[in-house]
Amino acid sequence: MTENPRADVVSRQYERWTYPPPINDLQAWSANNWEWFDPSHAHRVLWPDREYRPDLDILIAGCGTNQAAVFAYNNPQARVVAVDISASSLGHQQYLKDKHGLWNLELHQLPIEELSTLGRDFDLAISTGVLHHMADPKVGMKAIADRLRPDGVAGIMLYARYGRIGIEILETVFQDLGLEQSDESIQTVRQAIRLLSQDHPVQPYLKIAGDLASDSGLVDTFLHGRAKSYDVDGCIDLANSAGLDFQGWLLKAPYYAHDVAVPSAGFYDKVNALPEEKIWSVMERIHTLNARHFFIATRPERPKSSYQIDFSTPESLDYVPLFRWKCGLNGNEIFRSGWRMPLNPAQLPFVQSIDGRRSIRQIAADLAQAAGPGRGSAADLEKFGRKLFQSLWRLDFVAVDLSAGS
Secondary structure (H helix, E strand, C coil): CCCCHHHCHHHHHHHHCCCCCCCCCHHHHHCCCCCCCCHHHHHHHHCCCCCCCCCCEEEEECCCCCHHHHHHHHCCCCEEEEEECCHHHHHHHHHHHHHHCCCCEEEEECCHHHHHHHCCCEEEEEEECCHHHCCCHHHHHHHHHCCEEEEEEEEEEEEECHHHHHHHHHHHHHHHCCCCCCHHHHHHHHHHHHHCCCCCCCHHHHHHCCCCCCHHHHHHHHCCCCCCCECHHHHHHHHHHCCCEEEEECCCHHHCCCCCCCCCCHHHHHHHCCCHHHHHHHHHCCCCCCCEEEEEEECCCCCHHHCCCCCCCHHHHHCEEEECCCCEEECCEEEECCEEEECCCCCHHHHHCCCCCCCHHHHHHHHHHHHCCCCCCHHHHHHHHHHHHHHHHHCCCEEEECHHHC
C-alpha cells in the first residue's frame, strides 16, 4: 500500500483522464444500459431468499464518474454513500446528483483504504474495476468487508486473466516503446491497433469493448498506471483473505459447461463431474473471451441456506425460477441481453410456466396433469425440470427465489 493513496499513480491518472466517460442524463442512459449489481433488478441474485428491500444502505467503493448516481437514481429510497480518490469524477457525480435531485446520494473524496473513517455499515458494497488497480488489493477488499452488515453482500468486478491476454501483450509493447499517458502516446496506440492482424489475441476484446473510442477509455485499457488480472482461484482467495465467503458469480455463464446446448458431450460430462470450484477453474480456461469477473462475497455468519443454490438436492424442487433482468421468452426462444437460444418441445412448456410464483415441483405437477397419463410421471418431469432450470440458471437466463423453501 502506498503511503498516500490520494497522490499515487492511479489517483493522478484519473484526475486527468476521467473514467468512465461521463453520463449526462441518467433517464436517457437507463433506457438501454444498466449496472449489473443494481439491486433494483439483481436483488434475487444477491439475496435469493428475500424480496427487494428499497431502503438499503449501499456503499460504492471507487464510484468513478457515474456509478453511484445510477444506483441512487434506480433505488430512490436507498441511502447511497460513494467514495473515490478523483475530484473530477466526484465533480461529475455531483452534477448528476444536482440535475436529478438525488438527495439520497452522499459523496466523499476518500481512498478505499480509509473506509473505516465513514463510521458506517452497509447492506451492499459495490466495487467494480477498482481493486485490481490498487497497490494492495487485499487491503482494499478487507476495508470493504469490514463495512458489511452480517447479512451484507459485496459485489466485486475484477479483470479476468485469460480474457485480457491480448491487452497485456499490447501493454508490454507500449511499455517497451516508452509510451506515457499523453496525447501523442494515445495516437500511437490507436495507430498500433489499426495495424494489428485479425488473428491478434486482442481482437475479440476490441470487438466488445464499448469505451475505446474515448481517450480516457484507451488510457484505462492500454496505458494504465497499475493493473492486475485474476483467475478464478485468485477471486476466491481475495474474498477469503478479507474474511468473506465466496457466494458465487453474478454472471455465471463463463464458468460452466453448458450441456443443454451440447447434450451428451463426453468432455462436458467429465467437467460436470468435478467439484463446483474446479468446474469454474476449468471452464474459464475454455471460455477465454471473458475479460471481467463479476462475483459476490458475503459475511461468514450469514446462513449458507439463505443464498446457496444447489440443484442436485431434492430441496431444489422448491426453488421458484424467475427471469433475470432483460431476459424472457419470445416464441420458442429464450433470450437475454446479446443472446438467444431455441428451446425444444420438451423444454418450452417449462419455460412458459415461469411466473415467479410456481416452484419447479409445482410446474412439473401442472405439466404432468396437463399431459395426462402415459406421458411421463410427475417424478420424471421433476427430474427433467430440475436439470433444465439448472442449465438456464448457469446460463444467466433465470434466478431463483429460495423463500418458498425457507
